Amino acid sequence: xxxxxPLGKVLGQGSAxxxxxxxxxxxxxxxxxxxxxxxxxxxxxxxxAIDHATITAWxxxxxxxxxxxxxxxxxxxxxxxxxxxxxxxxxxGHGSKALxxxxxxxxxxxxxxxxxxxxxxxxxxxxx
Amino acid sequence: xxxxxxxxxxxxxRMSRYTLLTSILNRxxxxxxxxxxxxxxxxxxxxxxxxxxxxxxxxxxSRGELKAVYVILLAAFxxxxxxxxxxxxxxxxxxxxxxxxxxxxxxxxxxxILLFIxxxxxxxxxGGRAP
Numbered sequence: 001x002x003x004x005x006p007l008g009k010v011l012g013q014g015s016a017x018x019x020x021x022x023x024x025x026x027x028x029x030x031x032x033x034x035x036x037x038x039x040x041x042x043x044x045x046x047x048x049a050i051d052h053a054t055i056t057a058w059x060x061x062x063x064x065x066x067x068x069x070x071x072x073x074x075x076x077x078x079x080x081x082x083x084x085x086x087x088x089x090x091x092x093g094h095g096s097k098a099l100x101x102x103x104x105x106x107x108x109x110x111x112x113x114x115x116x117x118x119x120x121x122x123x124x125x126x127x128x
Numbered sequence: 129x130x131x132x133x134x135x136x137x138x139x140x141x142r143m144s145r146y147t148l149l150t151s152i153l154n155r156x157x158x159x160x161x162x163x164x165x166x167x168x169x170x171x172x173x174x175x176x177x178x179x180x181x182x183x184x185x186x187x188x189x190s191r192g193e194l195k196a197v198y199v200i201l202l203a204a205f206x207x208x209x210x211x212x213x214x215x216x217x218x219x220x221x222x223x224x225x226x227x228x229x230x231x232x233x234x235x236x237x238x239x240x241i242l243l244f245i246x247x248x249x250x251x252x253x254x255g256g257r258a259p
Contacts (some may be wrong), residue, residue: 027219030212039207041247045254050186052179059175073170080160086155113222115169118176127176 022081025118029078036071056122072115081109150233154211156202164201199248206244210236 002009043064047054058064083104091097121127138259141148167189188194213234217223222230 027216030216034209034213037205041205045247045250047254052175052182055175055182057148064141068172072165072172075165075168079158082155082158086159089135110191111169112166118169118172120154120174122172128177 022084026078026081029074029081030072032070033078036067036074040066040071042056052127055122056127059119060121060125065119067071068119069116072119076108076112076115080105146230146233150211150236153207154215157211158209160200160204161208164204167197167201198251202251203240203244203249206240206247207236209243210239 043058047058059068084101087097087100087104089101171185171189174182177185214223214236217232223229
């Protein structure tokens with residue numbers, strides 16, 4: 001029988017098996033962004049005009065709103081993962097690194113929330 | 129602590145290497161696209177705020193300085209798109225040999241330049257309607 005505590009047993013034992021999580025979601029989001037960005041660029045450039053009425057009519061279509069929301073969420077997610085790595089590489093010092101990472105995360109959540117709510121408002125007819 | 133070498137180790141790399149250039153370009157274009165995401169959401173919020181707010185936002189978004197930003201964003205998208213696909217192929221374990229990597233770097237450069245030219249041409253001919 002071991003007298004070591006459960007915490008003592010796992011400390012320093014390495015991987016909690018989520019070491020590839022960042023890598024995996026970065027890949028997952030990039031795969032999703034391939035069709036989403038192509039759809040967005042093609043749709044935007046195909047619009048006959050970019051006045052308010054045309055844009056709201058476009059976002060008012062169900063699948064436009066769905067894909068736009070997916071684009072904003074996936075884009076913000078992918079962006080957060082990417083900017084995070086840059087900060088981890090180039091911002092030195094525990095305090096400033098943690099602070100920058102927190103701000104990066106908050107900022108992306110705000111951007112995603114604002115984008116999604118804006119799309120929903122237009123899609124549900126609230127911008128006329 | 130301060131004695132430790134810290135990244136970016138700019139002095140130890142040969143900056144002319146294609147491996148370094150393609151990698152740092154992917155990062156830089158990714159950061160540019162993160163900024164582009166802010167523009168996209170600003171645009172969406174303006175639309176959601178009604179016709180008057182959208183007119184005001186269009187006046188801001190069609191400023192001359194921002195046209196340069198749109199060109200940079202189209203270039204960043206064109207590069208990041210194909211460089212990202214190159215990374216996804218690498219992740220499957222393929223294309224990692226030196227000659228394959230050199231070839232794919234050239235392919236990414238050609239494809240992104242063609243896409244960029246195509247997008248600029250399309251944006252200019254889509255009714256002459258910069259946002």
